[in-house]
Amino acid sequence: MEQNKNISTLKLISSHDEVGNVRTFIFETGGLTWVAGQSLGYTLPQAGEAEAEKQRWFTIASAPSERAIHISTRVSESRFKQALNAMKPGEEIKAYDLGGDFTWKEESDEPVVMVAAGIGVTPFRSILLERHKAEKPLNATLLYFNRTEEVPFQTELQKLSNKHPEFTLRIVIGEHVTADKIIELAPQARKQIFYLSGPKPMVESIGLKLRERGITVKQDRFPGYDEKNY
Ligand SMILES: Cc1cc2nc3c(=O)[nH]c(=O)nc-3n(C[C@H](O)[C@H](O)[C@H](O)COP(=O)(O)OP(=O)(O)OC[C@H]3O[C@@H](n4cnc5c(N)ncnc54)[C@H](O)[C@@H]3O)c2cc1C
Numbered sequence: 678m679e680q681n682k683n684i685s686t687l688k689l690i691s692s693h694d695e696v697g698n699v700r701t702f703i704f705e706t707g708g709l710t711w712v713a714g715q716s717l718g719y720t721l722p723q724a725g726e727a728e729a730e731k732q733r734w735f736t737i738a739s740a741p742s743e744r745a746i747h748i749s750t751r752v753s754e755s756r757f758k759q760a761l762n763a764m765k766p767g768e769e770i771k772a773y774d775l776g777g778d779f780t781w782k783e784e785s786d787e788p789v790v791m792v793a794a795g796i797g798v799t800p801f802r803s804i805l806l807e808r809h810k811a812e813k814p815l816n817a818t819l820l821y822f823n824r825t826e827e828v829p830f831q832t833e834l835q836k837l838s839n840k841h842p843e844f845t846l847r848i849v850i851g852e853h854v855t856a857d858k859i860i861e862l863a864p865q866a867r868k869q870i871f872y873l874s875g876p877k878p879m880v881e882s883i884g885l886k887l888r889e890r891g892i893t894v895k896q897d898r899f900p901g902y903d904e905k906n907y
Pocket residue numbers: 716733734735736737738749750751753754755756757758777796799800898899900901902906
């Protein structure tokens with residue numbers, strides 16, 4: 678199957694802890710170019726024989742202007758995450774299937790609502806930093822739900838909100854994420870495009886409820902996460 682996938686080999690430059698069990702792995706781009714918000718598939722043969730063990734998808738958490746590919750993830754006990762975490766600088770990972778439409782149209786300055794649940798924040802980090810670098814307005818409200826006070830990229834996002842009065846950052850700790858809560862915090866969501874990123878079951882159930890209310894929703898679904906570990 679893999680021979681049909683446009684495969685790139687990416688070399689690890691470095692890795693570092695963010696907060697809690699979130700760690701960022703920084704790779705050379707291998708010549709890849711991407712649009713902020715897109716994702717890649719990865720294979721690590723040392724994680725096992727089965728696809729379920731050796732393959733995962735990750736949003737590119739870095740902005741294209743950072744000229745490196747970042748994976749930011751919660752390091753779980755899974756064989757893939759343990760193998761990723763054991764990588765040393767200079768070692769390589771195979772990446773494929775670059776794509777995805779969880780992107781903010783380049784030409785559009787229309788305000789949007791972004792909802793991140795925990796590590797679901799990765800595409801928003803990429804999108805917001807890229808627009809900031811390009812000196813475009815950040816016409817967005819980011820509702821950022823996290824289980825604990827350890828909020829990935831909090832300082833970076835707060836700096837962006839300080840520099841951009843048009844950007845509203847709302848961090849919500851330890852609350853159950855529901856469509857009602859989202860509408861309460863961002864009543865304008867009814868009229869704006871709405872980006873939802875986080876655990877797959879959460880994104881799918883909330884996305885459905887919001888669509889039933891006539892809201893236009895874009896979704897980034899992360900399998901392997903739920904209410905307890907996002
Ligand atoms: C388009 C897309 C973009 C994505 N972007 C991101 C991203 O930016 N960041 C990100 O983190 N994820 C992202 N994901 C999800 C990612 O692909 C993984 O599914 C997710 O990170 C969970 O990986 P895991 O190896 O921990 O999962 P799983 O293996 O499914 O593990 C799920 C849970 O089971 C536990 N577990 C698994 N194996 C073991 C074991 N052997 N022993 C004990 N416990 C175990 C883990 O601790 C974990 O809590 C994305 C997915 C898609 C499709």
